[in-house]
Amino acid sequence: MAAIAKQKTRGKKNRRENEGYAFILPGIIYMILVVGYPIVYNFILSFKDTNVQNLAKGTSVFIGLQNYKELFSNPTFLLILKNTFIFTFGSLVFQFTIGYLLALFFYKRFTLAGPIRGLMLIPYMMPMAVTGLLGQNLFLQDGLINEILSWFGVGALPWLTSTATAMVAVVIMNCWVGIPFNMLLLISGLSNVPDDVYEASAIDGASKIQQFFRITFPLMKDAILAVLMLGFIYTFRAFDLMFIMTAGGPLNSTDVLGTYSYMLSFTQYQFSKGSAVAIVLFLCLMVIGILYLILIVKGEKDE
């Protein structure tokens, strides 16, 4: 009797499990077709010599690591690789620091904390292309940024027309987008630190600064790591901002892997070269991406 009942529940359980698969199957198939297939295709392309001429004829051949060898012996590519890291780390340092300070401020409870914090997300949600357009205007020779600098007696800088300053301007615009994102995630990290820990340490005579370094910071370690790694992932793949604001110029000084890959594939129609650059971008991302996934999976298990 008991065995029959058990079998019945097992049958029910199996049916329920199958239903579950039916719900996720379309999504998984979509991912395999629209994400999995292109990744594999991209790897294959990067080992071939496909360009616009031999694409139509179907005469492209495998050339092994040739594309990668050419890239890594090409000074322009090495410059662009360096640019991508400078852009990413420059953005991360400032957007994280400022985002953290703002998070500490907006985490306080007061009437306008919520609404203003929300409005500050607009730069994050608006099209990056418009941010680039706005950046072009702000950093004009007779634009707002130089006007403000002149109030402090600083002479007008050439910004987007000089290889020395264009990257700084692009990083500033990117921080404007990244700061609210960092702030938001860090506020949610702060809210995971329980209040009674502060109360206990206050009784023990800890100062505010001690509290911050001994309690807040260590307890937020995972949240901080997650924000930094996500920041890296979102920043390293940048494209829209440079494409509109500087088109990678002047003289490749703001070119990054994303814009360079696009240029090779769709301005020069050297699809395989563009793919190889995209693979380099992908591999750099995955180093941080895997660390991020480990952190997330650890969090799932802790639950």
Place this chain on the structure above:
Amino acid sequence: MKNDLKKQYLFHTKEGRRNLLLSLAAILIGVLFLFPIYWMLQISFKSDMETFGKVLTFFPHQFTIDPWMANLGDKNFLESLRNSFINGFLTMVLTVLFGIPAAYGMGRYKLKGYQAFLLIFLVAQMLPASLMLTPMYLTFNKMHLLGTFFAPPIAIAAGSVPFAVVTLRPYFKSVPVALDEAARIDGCSSLKSFFLVMIPAVKTGIITIITISFLNGWNDLMYTMTFNVKPEMRPLTANIHKFQSKYGTKWNCIMAYGAILVLPVIIMFIFLQKYIVGGMTAGAVKE
């Protein structure tokens, strides 16, 4: 508690003064931070003469809507605006169609291989568009999908479907089992319970997904620019350079163009702020 709230608004109490000071500081921070958006808007209401003037002005001395009308009266602009809506809408449809059922399956069923499925969605969310761009272009070219309205949304949804799964999954998880079971006892099939019980129960999360996936499509530049080869099929983002060469240094017209592109984002923010904010936190970090 109620007393505390009241005290906040009485400026002669300590709490009241603290609240007032912090709020004023917050306004100052907000104004400084959002100043570039004001800057864009104020330029968009300037006359040509003031735009080309030697002195940089902080508000339009001769207020005019001409720059906006220059855009809105242009047939090509309206075409691009329509394309932006189509792109946002189709991205949203694909995300809802594939993302919501998958989130439900992941949140409510014990599945073998659950970790692997989750990994697929998490990795997909991290991938750069650059990686998919060239192979998709070649594939769509073969399938004669280039230059159709469908090509870009298919690619953009590759990012917003996993976002929907990761964001909605905890919402589905938190719906009480009793609610689901009650529906089944009443004779609801799984499908019926999904549509009639579960979807309404996670309404908040679904509004988040609809909003953000629409914005993903609306904001896209790379895919639309590459896949929609014809300018008349491109959305506003992908036609920026084209209009910039038309306007030259008429920054009032260019900024009006940008402002119109940002307007839906601002409107959505005013009405749907809590959905967007909640969704962004849930979708980006582990819950």
